[in-house]
Amino acid sequence: MGTPLSKPFALEKYARLDSFLSELKRDAAPALTPELEESLCLMMYERLCSTFQVPAGARVLDTACGRGTALGLFQNAGLRAVGIGSPQDVAHCRRLGFDAREMDPSFLDFEPESFDLIWCPRVLNRSAMPLFTLTELFRVLRPGGVLYLEMHASDTACGQEAHPNHTSVFGKRMWLELIRRAGLETPKGLDLSIPTAAGTDTLWTFLQRRPMAKPVQPAASPSEATMPATCPAANTAKAPAPLAAQPKSGERVLVCMLGQLRAHELTWQNFKQNVLDELNADLAVCIGTDERFDTTNPYFVNARHRWTVPEFTDYGDGFELARDVLGGADDWRTLLSVGNQWLGGIKGDNSQPGSGSIQIFFRWLLLHHLRKDGLIAQYDRFIITRSDFFYFSPHPPIDVLDRDALWIPNGEDYGGFTDRHLVVSANDLEPALSLIDDIVVRPKALLTEMRRYNQWNIERYLRFQFTKRGLARRVRRFPYVMFTVRGTNDPSSWSWGRFDPDTGMIVKYQGEKHEAMKYRELIKNKDDWRSYFDNLASSQQLTRAGE
Known part of the structure; x- marks a missing residue:
């Protein structure tokens, strides 16, 4: 062994290290778009709450306060949060009213065991000594406390290794080893694919606890029906939303858009007139977003309720998220062997065409x-629909649709029930939307049930689930008065459509448009709808009388 360093020489070496670290701080960290960051933050916080118990009023450290996204989420959840970051980020967060301090996550000015939860998104990629940073996080985390880690994966199309701010973009095995060496429990991981302008990026996320000094009672497993009661509720509203509509029919209606908000330049005013205004309904959007998402989209702007997740490039990641929440344990991917297009959108062995998995995920x-x-409990009827419908006639009035029935348009069934539009009462909402449960919680039983047939699509799967839940016999139909159009720049996983000179739009499915044309002159207002259903009821009575 060499001779110990003299104190002046040791201080000189530490001064050189400090100068090196200060130089690194001059490079700005690569940021996600605000919308993507917010949806990612919310999704992973909910996953954390479904995995571990977060005590009410827990003390939280956000190691990358940035725009204040996570601090706002924690504040709305009733947690006591403090953020650290660069001088610019700290000044911004303080202007928003948050407790923010200029500090390096590798040199924390907090007492040992100060925090119940530490939030650490993409920080370790920027640490020149990540093991030291992890041990510092371990030091200030209470025994039993939870550490959320998120880091850019190595060797992706984005080339995160080349960013001047990144000094630690390792393989997953190395990260797992560093987590173990820091003294933390074996993490629960989830990989997320994030589309960016430079290509698909992958984020590795890890949830782990600091071990307890003494044995403790295990946390209750997540309920299949709800998130744990111990998870503080997060406020998901992004901005002040329009006031709730006051229903004229006596029934409160919520129209829900799923997946993506396409073709708004063609459909928004038509939708507002023929659905929202006609039914005096509120609007909700439950969608995937990426860095290209347009926050001025009128569906998004006018939605009273907004829920987003990062747009998955592989919706198997979304199914894994659902499995974590619902408590599944078996390998659900064996169901991909059941053909042939009901799980389109999930990558891997036996991947299928189409986008059936996206419908299943977003309904959940x-x-x-x-x-x-x-x-x-706040609404009487729910309409599950899409943004790229164009209406030739107004939507049927809610009061002419029997609330004990589930209503779908008459057509586009493909051997099952159309998945494009559903009107359902609050009483039937949960069984109607719970399409993913059997897949991620009971895949072995579902495989036995479905393998007898190998031509499944989303429509047949929907009818299959409705039949199992006793809903199929109560499905009723109304005329198909709308049709699907495509904006010039909209993607499509199935039909690109063709230009229709009658409407001046790209029509995706000509069958829809031809069906809607039949009723364009017949049904123009509420009274026409009532006459239609009155005549239909009379003809059915005459048919039964003649049997």
Whole structure:
């Protein structure tokens, strides 16, 4: 062994290290878009709450306060949060009223065991000594406390290794080893694919606890029906939303858009006139967003309720998220062997065409948020639909649609029930939207049920689930008075459509448009709808009388 350094020489070496670290801080960290950051933050906080108990009033450290996104989420959840970051970020967060301090996450000015939760998104990629940073986080985390880590993966199309601010973009095995060496429990991981302008980026996320000094009672497993009661509720509203509509029919209606907000330049005014205004309804959007998402989209701007997640490039990641919340354990991907297009959108062996998995995921995510925010009891009817519908006639009035029935348009069934539009009462909402439960919680039983047939699509799967839940016999239909159009720049996983000279738009499915044309002159207002259903009831009575 060498001779110990003299004190002046040791201080000189530390001064050189300090100068090196200060130089690194001059490079700005790569940031996500505000919308993507907010949706990612909310999604991972909810996953954390579904995995671990977060005590009421818990003390939280946000190691990258940035725009204040996570601090706002923690504040709305009733937690006591403090953020650290650069001078610019700290000044911004203080202007928003948050407790923010200029500090390096590798040199924390906090007492040991100060925090119940530490939030650490993409910080370790910027640490020149990540193991030291992890041990510092361990020091200020209480025994049993939770550490959330999020880091850019190595060797992706984005080339995160080349960013001047990144000094630690390692493989997953190395990160797991550093987490172990820091003394933390084995983490629960989830990989997220994030589309960016430079290509698809991958974020590795890890949830882990600091071990307890003494054995403790295990946390209760997440309920299949709701998030744990111990998870402080987060306020998901992004901005002041329009006032709730006052229903004229006596029934409160919430129209829910799922997946993406397409073709708004063609459909928004038509939708507002023929659906929102006609039914005096509120609007909710439950969608995936990426850095290109347009926050001025009128569906988004006018929504009273907004829930977003990062747009997955592989919706298997979304199914994994649902499994974590619902408590599944078995490998659900064995169901991909059941053909042939009901799980389109999930990558891997036996991947399928189409986008069926996206419908399944967003129906679950919508139901999850409606439950969490207590909205099921606030509305009488829910309309699950899409933004790229163009209406030739107004939507049927709610009061002519029997509330004991589930209503869908008459057509586009493809051997099952159309998934494009559903009117359902609050009483039937949960079984109607719970399409993912059997997949991620009971995949073995579902595989046995479905493998007898190998031509599944989302429509047949929907009818199959409705039949199992006793809903199929109560499905009723109304005329198809709308049709799907495509904006010039809109993506499509199935039909690109063709230009229609009659409407001046790209029509995706000509069958829809031809069906809607039949009723364009027949149904123009509420009275026409009432006459239509009165005549339909009379003809059905005559048919039964003649049997």
